[in-house]
Amino acid sequence: MDTNQQFEQLKNKYQSVLNFISQQPVQLQNLNVQDDKLLIRAVAPSEEVKNRIWDQIKLVDPTYGDLLADIRVDGTLVPHTGQSQVQTSQDFSKTGHTYTVKPGDSLSKIAREVYGNANDYMRIFEANKDNLSDPDKLQPGEVLNIPAAQ
16 A cells, blocks of 8 residues: 555544544644654644543544654644634634645645645635745645635
């Protein structure tokens, strides 16, 4: 099985955990396969939220033998409470997360991974218009802002 298939299988297995993370003021920093395990690297706003993430993980698989979870706590993360739908780079980190582009990535592929729908790629493009001139031209290593799921 190649890494992409393995990634999709593990992501599907832990989808309830990823959904939970996306509904919290948590920054998902990294999601990939490392050493045949799904790596989730995230920053939670409190120990309570971190523990609730671990509770979700244990509901899926009490042994979580195919998962590496690196969840740090940063008390400065707070939920975005403003009325504006326009996100600035300053409040972005409170509501979404970032993604580092890998070789072979496209905005539609990233949108499918993050939102479950490749057609949501324009949401990512719109959030990164200051850095991207063309939604079809991504460079490996670029860090993209990923808006929180709606």
